[in-house]
Amino acid sequence: MLEIVFFYIAATVALVATVMAMTRANAIHALIYLIISLLAVAVIFFLIGAPFAAALEIVIYAGAIMVLFVFVIMMLNLGEKGDKQERQWLQPSIWAGPAVLSIVLLIELVMVISQTNGPVSFTAVSAKEVGLALFGPYVLAVEIASMLLLAGLVGSFHLGRRYLERDNLEKQGGQ
Amino acid sequence: MDGLNIPLNHILLVSSLLFAIGMLGLMIRRNIIFILMSLEVMLNAAALAFVAAGAHWGQPDGQVVFMLILTVAAAEVAVGLGLVLQVQKRFKTLDMDHANRMQG
Amino acid sequence: MSETIWLIPLIPLLSSVTLMLFGSRLKASQIGMLGVASVGIAALLTLLLAVEFMQNQQAIRLSLWTWMEVAGFAPGISFYFDGLTLVMMSVITGVGFLIHLFSTEFMEKDPSYARYFAYLNMFVAAMLILVMADNLLLLYLGWEGVGVCSYLLVGFWYQHNANGHAARKAFIVTRIGDTAMALGLLLLFTQLGTLDIQTMVGEANQTWQVGDNIPLIACLLLVCGAVGKSAQLPLHTWLPDAMAGPTPVSALIHAATMVTAGVYLIARTHGLFLLAPTAMTVVAVIGITTSLMAAFTALMQADIKRILAYSTISQIGYMFLALGVGAWSAGIFHLMTHAFFKALLFLGSGAIIHCLHHEHNIFKMGGLRTRMPVTFWSFMIGSAALAALPMTSGFFSKDQILLQAYQLPDIGPALWAAGLLGALLTAIYSFRLVFVVFFGKANTEPDKDTGWRMAVPLSVLCLLAMVGGWFMIPVSEVFPASDGSHPAHWVEYVSIMVPIVGVLLAYFIFYSGRLKIDGLGNSTLGKRLGQFWFSGWGIDWLYDHLFVKPYYGLANILKGEPVDAIYGLIVALNQTFNHWLSVAQSGRLRWYLASMAAGLILVITLAANLSGGSL
Numbered sequence: 001m002l003e004i005v006f007f008y009i010a011a012t013v014a015l016v017a018t019v020m021a022m023t024r025a026n027a028i029h030a031l032i033y034l035i036i037s038l039l040a041v042a043v044i045f046f047l048i049g050a051p052f053a054a055a056l057e058i059v060i061y062a063g064a065i066m067v068l069f070v071f072v073i074m075m076l077n078l079g080e081k082g083d084k085q086e087r088q089w090l091q092p093s094i095w096a097g098p099a100v101l102s103i104v105l106l107i108e109l110v111m112v113i114s115q116t117n118g119p120v121s122f123t124a125v126s127a128k129e130v131g132l133a134l135f136g137p138y139v140l141a142v143e144i145a146s147m148l149l150l151a152g153l154v155g156s157f158h159l160g161r162r163y164l165e166r167d168n169l170e171k172q173g174g175q
Numbered sequence: 176m177d178g179l180n181i182p183l184n185h186i187l188l189v190s191s192l193l194f195a196i197g198m199l200g201l202m203i204r205r206n207i208i209f210i211l212m213s214l215e216v217m218l219n220a221a222a223l224a225f226v227a228a229g230a231h232w233g234q235p236d237g238q239v240v241f242m243l244i245l246t247v248a249a250a251e252v253a254v255g256l257g258l259v260l261q262v263q264k265r266f267k268t269l270d271m272d273h274a275n276r277m278q279g
Numbered sequence: 280m281s282e283t284i285w286l287i288p289l290i291p292l293l294s295s296v297t298l299m300l301f302g303s304r305l306k307a308s309q310i311g312m313l314g315v316a317s318v319g320i321a322a323l324l325t326l327l328l329a330v331e332f333m334q335n336q337q338a339i340r341l342s343l344w345t346w347m348e349v350a351g352f353a354p355g356i357s358f359y360f361d362g363l364t365l366v367m368m369s370v371i372t373g374v375g376f377l378i379h380l381f382s383t384e385f386m387e388k389d390p391s392y393a394r395y396f397a398y399l400n401m402f403v404a405a406m407l408i409l410v411m412a413d414n415l416l417l418l419y420l421g422w423e424g425v426g427v428c429s430y431l432l433v434g435f436w437y438q439h440n441a442n443g444h445a446a447r448k449a450f451i452v453t454r455i456g457d458t459a460m461a462l463g464l465l466l467l468f469t470q471l472g473t474l475d476i477q478t479m480v481g482e483a484n485q486t487w488q489v490g491d492n493i494p495l496i497a498c499l500l501l502v503c504g505a506v507g508k509s510a511q512l513p514l515h516t517w518l519p520d521a522m523a524g525p526t527p528v529s530a531l532i533h534a535a536t537m538v539t540a541g542v543y544l545i546a547r548t549h550g551l552f553l554l555a556p557t558a559m560t561v562v563a564v565i566g567i568t569t570s571l572m573a574a575f576t577a578l579m580q581a582d583i584k585r586i587l588a589y590s591t592i593s594q595i596g597y598m599f600l601a602l603g604v605g606a607w608s609a610g611i612f613h614l615m616t617h618a619f620f621k622a623l624l625f626l627g628s629g630a631i632i633h634c635l636h637h638e639h640n641i642f643k644m645g646g647l648r649t650r651m652p653v654t655f656w657s658f659m660i661g662s663a664a665l666a667a668l669p670m671t672s673g674f675f676s677k678d679q680i681l682l683q684a685y686q687l688p689d690i691g692p693a694l695w696a697a698g699l700l701g702a703l704l705t706a707i708y709s710f711r712l713v714f715v716v717f718f719g720k721a722n723t724e725p726d727k728d729t730g731w732r733m734a735v736p737l738s739v740l741c742l743l744a745m746v747g748g749w750f751m752i753p754v755s756e757v758f759p760a761s762d763g764s765h766p767a768h769w770v771e772y773v774s775i776m777v778p779i780v781g782v783l784l785a786y787f788i789f790y791s792g793r794l795k796i797d798g799l800g801n802s803t804l805g806k807r808l809g810q811f812w813f814s815g816w817g818i819d820w821l822y823d824h825l826f827v828k829p830y831y832g833l834a835n836i837l838k839g840e841p842v843d844a845i846y847g848l849i850v851a852l853n854q855t856f857n858h859w860l861s862v863a864q865s866g867r868l869r870w871y872l873a874s875m876a877a878g879l880i881l882v883i884t885l886a887a888n889l890s891g892g893s894l
Binding site for chain 1: 199208209231250251257
């Protein structure tokens with residue numbers, strides 16, 4: 001019973017936090033709301049019997065990935081000017097059309113979902129089971145994921161290195 | 176445990192709402208950082224749906240797919256943020272509507 | 280002498296090449312000297328050859344080298360020389376020499392003096408090759424060579440658009456006949472395996488019977504070529520327009536020599552035509568029809584050169600008539616006498632035009648009898664010969680043709696009567712010309728009289744036109760002898776009387792004015808008929824509407840490349856789609872995202888509906 005209450009609270013927090021994140025003008029504020037949203041989703045994971053997924057959500061999503069965002073925002077150093085600009089861009093004339101599209105999509109999704117029913121079993125699926133499935137039938141997917149990560153590594157290194165090098169070159173040229 | 180379980184419908188509804196909000200954010204924001212955040216929200220919504228489905232059947236497959244999504248998100252953010260730096264460098268702005276010139 | 284006949288065409292050819300290459304550096308007197316002398320030497324050599332031929336009567340074959348050799352087909356650069364060739368060569372070099380001499384004065388003031396003589400010499404060379412050729416292929420070379428020279432000379436004053444148009448017309452219309460002739464040559468070669476004329480005729484007589492189909496087709500194809508070159512119906516329309524060239528050119532090419540090449544061709548291959556009596560009848564009918572048509576037209580013309588042009592067409596019609604009825608030697612005889620008197624008339628008209636500020640209209644002349652006596656007497660004699668008045672050269676030749684035509688079974692008398700009508704008309708229109716131009720009151724004053732270089736050729740041709748009828752042309756060995764029978768005497772008397780009547784009619788109408796034809800000419804029918812005849816029986820109009828206009832129409836349609844339009848449509852479609860799609864590729868990320876979202880909605884809707892809602 002308590003789990004159900006917790007679920008609804010977590011779901012509400014997640015939704016509200018996400019909406020807030022999407023509408024903030026300041027990037028850091030938005031990011032913090034996003035982290036809250038992710039943490040709420042982690043709670044939902046925990047409640048529906050996926051503790052391993054919940055842990056990963058906190059560690060990797062809310063931790064590692066969001067830290068990346070923080071670093072980048074700090075590097076860019078947008079300041080007050082960026083905030084004003086963002087507020088200016090968030091006019092109704094801009095978001096009205098996309099909002100209609102999103103609502104239509106949502107209605108469709110709800111209609112599709114409403115046909116399914118049945119509860120979620122609270123039998124926790126342990127990390128061991130997940131690990132067995134991962135390195136059993138899904139080993140090929142793991143290999144592909146590793147390649148994807150490698151590609152991401154190489155790509156981000158390439159892009160970031162050129163950014164830094166050019167920066168240095170310009171400084172040298174300025175002197 | 177006690178028969179009063181969370182309905183699958185509701186979890187999927189939350190997932191759909193998150194997805195729709197993410198998509199809305201994707202479409203209305205012009206700042207590339209917010210676009211990337213919106214993408215994260217959408218990926219997260221999809222991950223929630225997978226995990227919920229896995230929990231519904233009591234199988235680990237849902238969590239396996241969640242981990243793959245996590246990998247995709249990590250790689251995408253790494254490359255995406257690298258691009259953010261390049262965009263800022265080249266166009267002196269993060270407005271994606273300015274970066275609409277194509278080469279070739 | 281017989282070994283050196285190849286020199287005769289070579290000398291004018293060399294002179295032509297010299298003039299083409301170095302003409303711009305030579306003085307006018309040198310150009311004239313070279314041009315005239317080369318043809319003069321050729322004429323002299325021909326004369327020597329003629330003397331020798333008269334003594335031994337031997338036909339000569341001279342093979343210089345093999346032109347080409349492909350799978351048993353080996354035409355040579357080789358010449359054949361007999362009585363017929365001699366007659367043609369004499370006309371070409373003799374009359375040609377006189378016309379060259381005349382040209383030196385006529386063209387004196389022209390800036391393209393060297394070009395003129397280069398063309399003219401080349402023409403003489405090509406024409407000599409045509410008549411001396413041993414095989415039909417070499418003959419065809421000469422045939423096309425004279426065609427090219429005719430084209431170049433008709434369009435000699437190419438600065439005027441009309442002249443270029445006339446030249447192209449002459450070239451294209453004769454080309455129609457030439458194409459048919461080429462087909463004839465191919466047919467003969469595939470059937471007989473040779474184009475050597477003498478061998479071929481022998482083969483043909485062994486292979487085919489009289490009246491077979493293949494010789495008929497071959498002969499008709501050759502006739503097409505002859506009709507084109509000799510300006511007979513239905514390909515005669517180019518000759519009146521060809522008068523755009525300088526007058527001596529008209530005299531040489533379009534009266535004396537080139538236009539008679541068709542006659543020569545048929546006479547040369549008469550062995551084939553004897554195998555195809557139908558073809559001969561066709562030739563005779565073409566000849567007499569053309570003759571009458573052209574005579575009526577000549578009656579109405581006002582341009583002195585056009586009168587003579589139609590008269591030429593008419594006279595060649597007589598030659599065709601002669602060939603068609605089997606009077607080979609009479610046809611060739613008429614060819615020769617016609618060359619004399621028609622060259623005389625053309626040169627005479629050239630002298631008038633030269634001295635009258637390039638005036639062509641006969642009604643603006645008049646009274647020239649006392650002021651240009653040499654020309655007057657030339658015209659008198661030439662017209663008398665043209666009208667076939669007794670004792671002139673034209674009388675003998677035309678009389679022979681008419682009498683032999685009369686003797687033909689079935690259609691003979693009809694041909695004879697039609698020929699007589701033609702002779703009457705000839706007398707009328709030729710003396711109409713004389714009376715209008717030389718008598719009456721003067722309308723235009725000549726600014727000069729003819730110089731000696733014009734007077735001498737005129738005088739010599741006068742002499743030839745008078746006495747040419749007494750020549751015996753040495754063709755008895757070439758053609759089969761006629762049966763020698765003579766028609767009744769009254770036929771001969773009528774033939775003699777008709778031209779005299781014609782001259783008298785012309786006298787009464789155009790000189791004394793005792794016979795009034797104004798009433799006839801002003802009646803509706805008379806006007807219509809006169810207009811019809813004046814336009815050359817509307818044949819130009821007919822061809823214009825039948826061939827030229829549809830061809831232009833077709834060309835206009837094809838100018839837009841309608842086949843390409845199909846591909847153009849594909850290209851245009853692709854470009855349209857390209858424009859539509861490139862609008863989508865705006866480079867605006869949010870627009871892409873919105874599109875993707877819309878697509879996503881669409882796909883989900885479709886999937887939900889297709890699966891019956893049980894997704």
